[in-house]
Amino acid sequence: MPRKPERGILGYKKDPKNQILFSFNVRTGDEWPSDDSDDSDYVPDDGLYCVSDGQAMKHSVNAETKKKQLLIKNRKRKKNGSTATKYNETSASKKSKCTSQTESIVAEQHDNVPPLPPEIWLKIFGFVVDRIGALPFLCRAAKVCHMWHELSCHHSLWQKVDLSYGWIKARDQTLLWLCNNRLSQCRSINLTSWKNVTSSAIKQLAEKCPLLESVNLSYCKKLSSEAVTMLVDSCPHLAEIDVSFTSPDAVSPMCLGHLIGTMNSRLRLLNIAGNHFKAFGTLVTYLMTSCSNLEHLDISNANFSSDFVSLNIEKFQIGCKKLKVIRFANSKFRATIQRQQMEPHGFSDLEQLSLAVSTTTTTGSNVGLGIDDNFISRLLLTSTQLRLLDLRGCGNVTCEGLLHLPITNLQQLYISQSPIAKSNCYSDFEPMIQKWRHSLIELDLSWNSYPAEILHAALKALAIGCIKSPLESINLAGTSVKMKSVKYILQNCPSLNSINLTSCRGLPRGIKRDFSGKQFLQLQRDHKT
Incomplete structure (x- = not known):
């Protein structure tokens, strides 16, 4: 039976070939024992060491052999005592000289590099606040040192403060x-x-x-x-x-x-x-x-x-001609009747228009009654710079109406749950998609009853063209899309990173879900050819 290893003030003696002084994983590394209160004085023993991970220990040498080795060592020490003393003194002096020289060099270098003044640190803090916001950065920086604490209290850093993320308690005090x-100079x-x-x-x-x-x-x-x-x-x-x-x-x-x-x-x-x-x-x-x-x-x-709020669109355009974002989603607006011909003004700077209607509410079908082709065409009469158009749930909008809008570079189009794919509009669906294929980044066609052939032709026109499609995200959930249409999109839209195929009845099992991130990359690899 192997003898239990001796323990010293530093714990068990380590295997010289497998020593670990520090490890991030304390459960698997060979660590120093946490409690050495019962250890005796540690006596080095070249013939005895512990192996980590529960391996077997080496057998100790015989007691007699051990005593002989100690006697031989003691004799050698006595003979070479004077020589060793002189050598140790020489080496110690050399080490002290090297250490003093190194310390002096480091001190000189430190003296040559002055610390940054507070004005520079304040400028750096300003860049950080502009990038990530005042909170929680300033609260964390205040705990670093006294100078940073004073800088973090500077009123110029608290001009734009967002307290909506729960960094602090939301109460009056x-x-x-x-x-x-802090907020004497706050602007936002x-x-x-x-x-x-x-x-x-x-x-x-x-x-x-x-x-x-x-x-x-x-x-x-x-x-x-x-x-x-x-x-x-x-x-x-x-x-x-x-x-x-x-x-x-x-x-x-x-x-x-x-x-x-x-x-x-x-x-x-x-x-x-x-x-x-x-x-x-x-x-x-x-x-x-x-x-x-x-x-x-x-x-x-x-x-x-x-029931409805009447909106005189032409007067609205004259009075608020600088509008860039209009959001009337799920609200009951209706355009007034245009009794006299007025000079067209429009919203030439408009970039976002949201007229979406929630079809899940009981009043959803009534909310969107005022949103039709006439309302949209009058509202977007001169809006050539529009980037986002949200018409989800609008039941009185047609593909023909959208096709004749003056928008040239639409980037986000949402027509989910919009019954615009009526039998009399099928011929206009593909040209409408083709019109904005060069600029569309996000497209939502979900939960519409397009026939598979009509949808395939539109998606093929979206994917294939002289210019590569910039499309990044497409939502086809609840549609009759086929696998061949999905392959066209995956193979011909190099910027695509998300596709939603949830509840698509024309797809095989395992494909009917939302793909993004690593799952999308795997789907793209599986259907690359």
Whole structure:
């Protein structure tokens, strides 16, 4: 039986051929024991060592042989004692000289390279904040050293603050402390989902941060009209405000009327989505006549006291001609009848238009009744720069109407659950896809009843052409697409990285799912030829 190895103050003696002093995986490495309180003095033994991983230990040599080896070693030490002492002294002096010389060189080099001044660090911090935001970077940097703590408190770094990701507790005390200590020069703040923040805290924000230009109060359920009014009155540079999904009092006719009347031409962004409105038609008229520099308007998922809100499209285009983003998704808008011929104005700068209708709600079929070819053609009369068009669920839109739009470089087209593939529109479906094949990056054709042959012709026209298709994502879920059409897309769209084939009845088993990332690459390899 092998003898149990001796333990010393550093634990078991290690195998000289397999020593591990540090390991990231502490369960598999040969680590130093954690508790050596019961170890005796360690005596080196060349004939005895432990092998890691539970391997067998070497047998110890005989006691007599061991004693003879020790006697021989002691005699040699006595004979060579003087020589060894002189040699050790010489080597020690040489080592000390080398060490002192190295330390002096390092010290000289350190003296020649001065530390960065705080002004440079502040500039670096500014670049980081512009890239990734003030939080949580500044909170983490403040824990590094005293200088970084002072720099992270500099007010110039807190000009754009996003508090919607849960970095800190969403309560009044937190916002008040920030207003008093960090946000004196703040120009943009995002308080999305601060459901418990009260109007008193918003009033303090308005008083302490007069330079505010953009405020996001989305989902602040306790917001009052008094707080919104004070925010508008106390911040003369305020140009962007988001009060979507807030309380009815915060979007009352009187409050919104005061907001539009005070901000008027400096208002660039207005998001009032997800709220319930009374007498909204009057507010729309006021908006048209006052906000000439409005660029972003979101009234999605709105509930009106009337069945539909009439929209005079031509007057809308004249009053808000700089609009770039319009979102009326799932809201009841209807175009007024054009009684007299007016000079065409259009939205020449428009880039995004969302008129989607949710077909899952009970009122979804009624919401989209006002969205038809006439509404879209009048709205997009001069919108040649449009990049995004969302018509999901719009039941009165046809392929012919889309084909005649003046849009030249559409990049994102969403026509999911849109019954535009009627028997009288099949001939226009392929030309419509062909029109934008050179620019389409994302296409959603899901849950439509296109015949397999019509869909195959459209996808083939999308994939094959003189210029390589820039398509990156396509959604064909719930359609009658065949495998040959899928192969055309996979083989002829080099930029494609996502395809949704969920519930496609014409595909074999194992293919009916959403492919992206590694799964998409595997699908592409399997059907490369």
